[in-house]
Amino acid sequence: MSGSRQRKSDRVGVYICHCGGNISDHVDVEKVRADVERIPGVAVARTNMFMCSDPGQELIIEDLRQGIVDRVVVASCAPSLHEATFRSAIARAGANPYIYEHANIREHVSWVLHGDKATAKAEKLVAAAVGKARLLEPLDPIHVEARRHVTVIGAGIAGMTAARLLADRGLEVVLIEKSPYLGGHAARLDRVAPTGERAADLVSELAEAVLEHAAVTVMTSTRLAGFDGYVGNYDLRVRPVLAGPAEDRNGYVPFHGVVGGNPPELTIKTGAVILATGFRSYRPRRGEYGYGDLAGVVTLPEFIRLFSAAERSGDCLVLDGRTIRSVAMIHCVGSRQIPGIHEEDGDGRLNEYCSRTCCSAVLHAACRIRELFAGTRVHDLYRDIRTYGRGQEELYERASKSGVLFHRFTAEAPPLVEPGDGGETGDFPLRLTVRDGLTFGEEVRMGVDLVVLATGMEAGDIDELVAMMKLPVGTDRFLQEVHPKLAPVETSVAGVFLAGTAQAPMTIGEACNGAAAAAVKAASLLGRGYVELDPFVADVDPALCRGTGDCLQACLADGALEMVEVETEEGAARQARVIAARCLGCGACVAVCPTGAIDLKGWSLKQYEAMVDMIVADIPDNA
Amino acid sequence: MTSGRTITCDALVVGGGIAGLQAALDLADQGFSVVIIESDLSIGGKMIRLSKVFPTLDCSSCITTPKMASAAHHDNITIFTWCELQSLERDNTTVTARVTARPRYVDEEKCIGCRKCEYACPVLVPDPEQGGFSGTKAIRIPFSNAIPQVAALDPEHCMLCGRCARACPTGAVDYLQQPRQFTVTARTAVLATGFEMTSPGDRPQYGNGTIANVITALQMERILAPHGPYNRVLRPMDGMEPDSIAFVQCAGSRDLSMGVPYCSRFCCMYAIKQAMLLSGALPLADIVIYYMDIRAFGKGYEQFYQTAKAMGIQFVKGKVARLQGLEGGTVAVHYEAQEGEGVSVDNHDLVVLSMGVVPHWSPEGICRVSTGADRFIRTVRPSLSPVRTDLEGVFVAGAASGPKDIVDTIAEAGAAAMAASNYLAAVRQQG
Amino acid sequence: MTVVSPEFAEELKEYGDDTALQCFNCGTCVAICPLVDDSFPRRLIRYVQIGARERILASGRDLWKCLHCGLCSRTCPRQADPGEIILGLKRYVLAAWREE
Amino acid sequence: MGEAQQPDQAVKEALKRLRQKRQERIREVAEQVKVQKAELKAIREQLAADGEGATPPRLAEGTGIEVSRVMWYLATLKRYGEVVEGAKDGGWFRYRLANNARQSGGEEQ
């Protein structure tokens, strides 16, 4: 693979996309085509309205089949969108998919520039891609044996669902849960909105299934302590979680005792990981709607717990011995926060997203109160009612019919919760004042015994896991998928998938769908017993390697490089060798090799140098 | 395709929209053989007809075409378009589908998609793929990125002049083509039959579809699409660049009086998306969204909504009660300004209706899966397995079981594929 | 500042159908009403919801602008039947006047 | 050729029967095409007359065809490459005939 060995292709095919006007409205695609065709090494340049369409791909396939081209450059949108598309088209033509280079003339050109400048820049980018393409070589994906084994982290609804589905599919599954319990947040619910199913039934059904399944190993009170390996062959070190606040500390822990010895560690050899680590319920700040300061202000999860032990006095609800004549439920607590209006948390963050599930949960609770305790009034204070799902709008209607009274507030003017003063609002312990959009923006006031805060979902406390597994996290702090539509449960770490509310707020049904979608990806990945990896790994040119060992020093992966004794024409010598499945393809070794013996397949230094050469060169122009 | 033949596969997927394609791909990637039957001329469903998609503003066609192409080229997937499902029955472990392939009047095997027939045809007809805003021909490739790229003739508008047949280089035009029957037997089926929009034609408050410059959201998608009818945003009535555009939310949903009491779920987001795209295309235009509740509930949706507000898009709370066509193509929007100002009438150059979402297909008389009061396919385990129908071995994905945005649809399609593959695995063990 | 008294809606049952709380305040009835101007009939329906009895009596006479044409009830998305609510309020107000 | 003769004849017969069967609809479509032809001709002539291009209202005025229909024809002609968009004129764009474009729809070639 050395420069000396390398033959430059002179049959590069260039295919330029109009993108239905997205590109061609700003870039003179025909001029690019004409100019590019004169670049040395370019055999043919063509254009199409949509290169990604079948007829577009057909152009490439035809040219390859006829032997007109042996390297392909497509100039179109961002490579993240269609690189895979064109590689597979090339494969269909019977060629090696890695003879392909992508020029991004939409996001980097036509969407940021106009006129001649756009055309000129597009030409340069295409030229650079041609420069690289001439040096591309056919590569073969790395074939890695994969364990037909999946580890699911988190035994809430999503984790148990994924575990059950994968075990049914014939894979071995380990289900790891930090707490001693299976069931996650669902276990803390009473009934599920809008279906009214008992959460306990759902949790029990799933728990039974995973506990009894021969192919599922359930490990509760267990956490991840180490993460190593690569797709198809991950090694997870797990460790039991001890009761008490200071599991790793030696010495006396007040009120707990002394931790005896180091907890044993276990290594799980697995093929893929599904993260079902769930969410954390938002804790209101002290004083937020009186929370923590005023008795009778509780969060929705706290209310659900109280309500499960509800008593009755006449027609009225009695909680904890207190007769509740009137309840106010406030939506969007800790969700839909707006910079400049809401206070940031300790880390300077705001939850700008909608927590999706609270509207239905509140309405469901409101309906239950009204339907069971006709004497208890319910006020619902909302910003927007978001009953989007099947059966949810009906729940909203049911709440109205059952006599729940709605008030609409804006983020700028949230309801004010104060202690009752026995005045106009009567002998209620709490008094609510809100500028009510439904009452023509006037202030209305009501006396209540209880305020329920519909607290939203926050990303779980999994910083350690995120750091250990190098997981991508979004601005909302939830785990981030690669693309919401193209790869909705995949992470940027191959073989690591997302399930349920670790990714975003979801209902139980949605979390189960997410878990099943993650399971199907894991099943597809591991089903064949092997995985094919991108061949973009380091490669040593034995003709140039002097065995300095600098590359080993620089290597960032454990065991991706080794020194071996080889026989050369000049006798025995030490040379570096790459263990492909371990190589991460970062190229740290490339920079340090004094002889340029090691390079990255598919992304070689020489290719970059060729690209720079094309960028600084003049493009022949007949205009 | 010969008449009456039987195709055997592991899984039948009914519907080749994004839900069906994703379910088929997730099944096929596990090694199962899949047959997709699609009622339209092309796979891709509603999604391929959209401009860009929220909240990423990716071009819809850029996301859909790779999935269409990979399904079309997948070794384990066979696709039949322009088909009608006559019956879908299940007994023991076999699902049997009787299918009618409707005539295209063009031989699928012979057509090379060159469009010569289309150029030759003298009959102009409103193009449904462009919201009716431009003409197409009585014989044509349905749209530029359709799969398959095969022409189809519309017999309602054909005068049998023979020009297309003469122009066709491969002799593919066949005016005498007849419907053909075939049977698909499978072990399991996924229903991914998608949704349809209600029509403004039976909404007297909105002019029964007769007011100029009142269009539906799907028509607006075409106007905004990169290869739309005008390649820019113009009023369909007279080609004027609109200065003021209104979106009417819940124009057919959350409304018992219109027969759709449920929320259509994705209209808020597409209206915001279209508003953003419009404000990009027409920076000086006033854009107003009339709404009851903004339902930006998905990942990144609320932020998308706030961005739209920050861009200057106006959000007016109030359900539009009435539209009125005025002189010169202006449309008057009647609503109640909620802060107590009472009735307001605002004039706009163009009004976009967010119509209700209803099922595209009814299983009645075709398949024994039951539907809910909302006429979408009923799911029997809405929490633990939202893809299960009451017919064993038959699963449902996407908008067939209720309105769903693309993100939720894709996740659910994966879930349906997982459920179907586990069902297949179980059936195999038994068999 | 109005103090909400939800029991008023229940008192009204005596005078007509109990549908006022079904209204989700979309404003369709206001904009469709041939009487135009102001927020009629939603304003009065909202007053029923929050129990603003005094205000209803104060603007009682406006109720008789309603022709009972039924367009609001036909187009009400929640089938809250605004026309009937107004009719019920006419009865309530008339009774109150006659009591005076 | 000789072998193809027989089925060819059968096809002709079948087509004849089909024409018979669809007679009514064919007549209606032919009627529409005639109208389209006339309207397209009027629009083309008006476009040719307005060298700088014409806006849809101007074309509607000049041809007597309803403006929404003019717009529909323009979108169609643009799609088939016969008309191109020109400069903006008030709230509208001007449209003009493309050079050397082939005519589409309503016209024989």
Add this chain to the structure above:
Amino acid sequence: MACRDVEGKILILATESCAYPGADSVGQAHSGYPANTYILRVRAPVMFPEHFYLDCFAKGISGIIVMSCGEECPWEGAYKALADRIDRVYRMMREQGLDIRRLRLTAICTVCNRAFLKEVNQMNEIVQELGPPRAQEAGAGDACAEDGAGQGNNQESP
């Protein structure tokens, strides 16, 4: 919007997982920036040896922005190795008399639109001020050089 374009070319080495999609995001937002920028997609900029940068200047590239993933780099340790290398390049640039402001190490995430535009516009101003790269250029190695060094950590969150 785009500031005045200059002759000099700016090379941007953008990481595949962060900065390159970040640049895509700028495009999606249709935020304009000068045309003289050439964004190369790299897996990790740690692969480029010192001489690569110097060669680029020699070939006529006026400015280079290394847009890494910063501390969030998927390769543990790569960022430090890169930062160390860039420091060595700065030394070598000084030795050659090149203004070290021509090379800049920064971190851009996938949604860092503003940060991306700021970097590009700043480099453009520098390149405009300095003109084509040449050895022993005025101002090289003096106080303002300090300004460019060690700026690897100005990652901006969106």
Add this chain to the structure above:
Amino acid sequence: MFDPKIIIDLLAENVRRTGNPFGLSTGSINGWWKGADLPRQGANLLFTGMMYQMVPAINAATGLLGKYEDTPAGDRIRFGRRVPRFLSAAVLKMATAKEDRSAAAGVLMDITRILQASGVDFAYRPELDGYSGILLYDLGDRENFIAHARRVAGRLQEAGVERLITVDPHTTWALRELYPRYTGYRPEVRTYFELARLQGNGDREVTLHDPCFYGRYLELSQVPRTLLAGLGVRCADVNSAGPFTSCCGGPAESVSPALALTVGRRRLAELQATGRPLVTMCPICHANLRRAGADVMDLSALLVRFTRSGENSQKRAE
């Protein structure tokens, strides 16, 4: 706008006293049948509900009230005791236009011709006919409505009437929906056009204005259209028709003639957009649209042309 309480109390008092909101005796306004030789025995009883007969009085009252609404004098009237005197039967009777009275009689006569031509077995017994009380119900005076309705229903029940034919939407709705609910009397109620069976070739186009009660409450708007279609009469409808019909404004005349006129003019503009002759089927709509300036024809006048005796009535109409 006049004080509703004063008006309602006046109307209630009139109804209680005379069975009629205007205090006019049935005998004094219900003379149309005299000399028509209508059968007194039959399977269906024609029940006019007095609405058509009241139109002359309504027109007179509205005219008088309209002069004083929102004027300083009106202000006095609104709160003064003069209103009852003002609306007294004598004044009204004097102000009643003669042509109005004969027009009302004509409509009812036409309806009997239509019924006869359709072969409907019907009877008319003036002593059983009467006002339904609907205005009291619409104005919110439920008690007085119920009291009156029970009297009317009692009379009909006593006479053993089980099947009624009605001629206007308000009475139809009152008898179909309100009487069963408030009086327990559940007759079979059908409008005359539901029973009409006519033949003919009209070949013309008209625009129907659906009254709120037929279009929306009773959902009967398809019935006259089907009937007319069978007679070769096409309907050029406006958008606001059938269940979405716009109010003519008529019902407001008792409290605000000005409002009634505003609403009526707006509706008329909608209807006139079709450029076709306007047809109504409700005396209130008819009167109010005429007041708004329209040339309107009652459905019965259109239908009667397709009866054997239609020729005569057509002549008369001209």
